[in-house]
Every structure is written in C-alpha cells, then in structure tokens.
Amino acid sequence: MYAMETCGLTHRFGGGDPVLRNVELRVPEGSIYGFLGPNGAGKTTTLRLVLGLLGQQEGTIHLFGRPLTGNRGELLRQVGSSIESPSLYAHLTARENLRIWQLVFRCPERRIGEVLSLVGLSGTGSKRAGQFSLGMKQRLSLAVALLHEPRMLVLDEPTNGLDPHGILEMRDLLLSLNRAHGTTIVVSSHLLAEVERLVTDVAIISRGTLRFQGPLAELMARREATSFITFDSGDNTRALEIIAAGGWTAVPHEGKVRVPALPPEEIGRINHRLALAGVSVHEITAGGTRLETLFMDLVQD
Numbered sequence: 001m002y003a004m005e006t007c008g009l010t011h012r013f014g015g016g017d018p019v020l021r022n023v024e025l026r027v028p029e030g031s032i033y034g035f036l037g038p039n040g041a042g043k044t045t046t047l048r049l050v051l052g053l054l055g056q057q058e059g060t061i062h063l064f065g066r067p068l069t070g071n072r073g074e075l076l077r078q079v080g081s082s083i084e085s086p087s088l089y090a091h092l093t094a095r096e097n098l099r100i101w102q103l104v105f106r107c108p109e110r111r112i113g114e115v116l117s118l119v120g121l122s123g124t125g126s127k128r129a130g131q132f133s134l135g136m137k138q139r140l141s142l143a144v145a146l147l148h149e150p151r152m153l154v155l156d157e158p159t160n161g162l163d164p165h166g167i168l169e170m171r172d173l174l175l176s177l178n179r180a181h182g183t184t185i186v187v188s189s190h191l192l193a194e195v196e197r198l199v200t201d202v203a204i205i206s207r208g209t210l211r212f213q214g215p216l217a218e219l220m221a222r223r224e225a226t227s228f229i230t231f232d233s234g235d236n237t238r239a240l241e242i243i244a245a246g247g248w249t250a251v252p253h254e255g256k257v258r259v260p261a262l263p264p265e266e267i268g269r270i271n272h273r274l275a276l277a278g279v280s281v282h283e284i285t286a287g288g289t290r291l292e293t294l295f296m297d298l299v300q301d
C-alpha cells in the first residue's frame with residue numbers, strides 16, 4: 001500500500017502555464033522518499049497540494065489508500081509536516097512552543113518531553129527559539145511535526161541552510177525515526193548528495209514533470225551501467241589480451257585497459273590473473289558517471 005499516491009496532479013497559478021503536469025507520486029509505506037528537483041521544479045507546490053494547503057485543481061490524491069477528498073481531517077491527522085519556514089514563536093522557549101501545538105493537536109502532555117529528547121533539544125531550558133541556530137530551529141519544527149505521533153512525515157527541504165554537521169544530524173535523526181517507528185518520511189531537496197545516504201526511494205521532478213521514480217537502487221544501477229574500472233600495468237597490450245581471454249569485456253583506453261564496473265571480487269580475480277601471467281599492475285581506478293551527474297542529466301531537457 002502507498003502512504004501517498006497522486007494521480008494526474010496538474011496545477012496552474014492564475015491563468016499561467018501549468019507548474020505541475022500529471023505528477024504521479026507513489027510513496028511506499030515505511031519508505032524514506034526523496035522528492036528531488038532544482039529550485040522552482042514544483043516540489044513545494046506538490047507537497048502543499050498533498051497536505052491540503054492549496055486547492056486541488058486536477059487529479060487525485062490518496063493517503064494510506066484513501067482519497068483525500070472527503071476524508072481530509074481524518075487523513076491529515078496522521079501526517080506531520082514542516083513546509084517552508086517553520087512556524088515557531090521567537091519569544092517562546094522550545095517547550096513553550098511545543099505546549100501551544102500540544103494543545104492544538106490535543107495530544108498528551110508527556111509528548112512534549114518525548115519529542116524534545118528525540119530531536120536533542122531537552123537541554124535548551126529558558127533559551128528562546130529566536131536565539132536558536134538554524135539547525136536547532138529545524139529540529140524544533142521537526143519536534144512540532146512529531147508531536148501527534150504521525151504515521152507519515154512530510155518535510156520540505158529540512159536540511160536547507162544547515163552546515164554539513166547539521167545535515168548529518170538531521171539524517172541520523174530521520175533514519176532512527178524511520179527504523180524505530182516505521183514512520184514513512186517524504187523529504188524534498190534540491191541536492192541529491194544531501195539525501196543520497198538517507199532515502200530508500202527517489203522521485204525526480206523538473207519543470208513540473210516527473211523524470212524518474214523508483215528505488216534508489218534503481219538509480220544507482222543506472223549509474224553503474226555507465227561506470228568502469230581502468231587497469232594500468234607494465235604491459236597494457238598483454239593485459240588487454242589476458243583480461244579478454246578470461247571472458248571479461250575489455251577495451252583499450254588512453255593506453256590503459258578499461259572494463260565495465262565489476263564487483264570487488266571480480267576486480268581481484270583480474271588482478272590475480274594478470275599477476276600470475278607476470279604482468280604487474282600499477283594502478284586500478286574506478287570511474288564513470290557520478291550520481292549527481294546522472295541527476296543533472298535527468299533534470300535537464
């Protein structure tokens with residue numbers, strides 16, 4: 001079952017061109033789903049539609065297998081979100097901010113302490129949210145989103161403006177939430193590298209159109225298909241013959257020998273065979289398309 005599913009989602013602002021065209025998201029329950037695309041691609045608009053923050057024009061939205069239309073209140077109660085700038089009161093402490101939302105969500109008071117500890121803000125005492133670092137503000141927004149123990153979290157650019165340490169902290173936090181509670185997490189980002197080690201599934205959107213959707217492993221496999229290993233040895237002509245005779249596809253490249261990407265044990269086997277034949281290998285390098293390059297290719301027309 002999909003935690004979130006959109007069908008034919010199309011949206012225009014005013015009478016302009018569509019900013020979303022037939023967007024079909026399928027977020028598997030329990031996944032960490034990276035919704036990726038460059039600035040202005042349509043990520044926030046899609047998420048606002050799914051959260052009922054923007055009037056739907058064309059298409060359908062299902063959450064947990066049920067249509068949003070007609071079940072909005074009940075379905076959105078199972079979702080925690082942080083979209084655009086966090087709605088925090090600068091003059092209140094973390095605990096006071098959460099107290100307000102605890103009353104709004106009507107959840108037990110104990111949740112305040114629980115989420116504070118979960119996001120690592122228990123020790124902030126009388127410090128006001130206005131004095132928090134950006135990373136702390138992001139974590140407090142996450143705490144608000146988690147108060148009512150949602151089945152799915154929808155976070156728009158949660159690592160925006162964070163330094164590398166803050167990005168790592170946020171990643172670990174989201175991973176542990178997903179593992180400990182099975183919470184489905186949808187996280188948007190304009191940088192694949194920021195979420196590459198977090199997500200299980202990926203959707204890539206560009207100019208309002210979905211360019212890729214599937215498990216991260218599928219995207220990785222596309223990269224591997226264009227990757228290669230290069231051998232440089234004392235006698236590359238013989239090396240080429242020996243590798244080809246072993247049944248591997250090998251081609252000469254800039255005076256060296258190139259084979260398609262292989263598992264490490266296969267590379268070891270080639271190296272061993274060359275050594276046995278008296279060809280000494282100086283260098284083995286892996287190269288090819290970086291995941292980020294593949295991402296850029298996908299978002300460019």
Ligand SMILES: Nc1ncnc2c1ncn2[C@@H]1O[C@H](COP(=O)(O)OP(=O)(O)OP(=O)(O)O)[C@@H](O)[C@H]1O
Nearest residue numbers: 013014019037038039040041042043044045046190
């Ligand atoms: N309220 C609005 N009125 C008119 N146009 C809008 C409005 N909100 C968004 N847009 C336009 O819709 C397109 C998609 O914007 P959206 O904010 O959804 O992109 P995004 O992928 O979230 O980008 P970013 O990473 O910059 O937030 C953009 O061209 C944007 O200018």
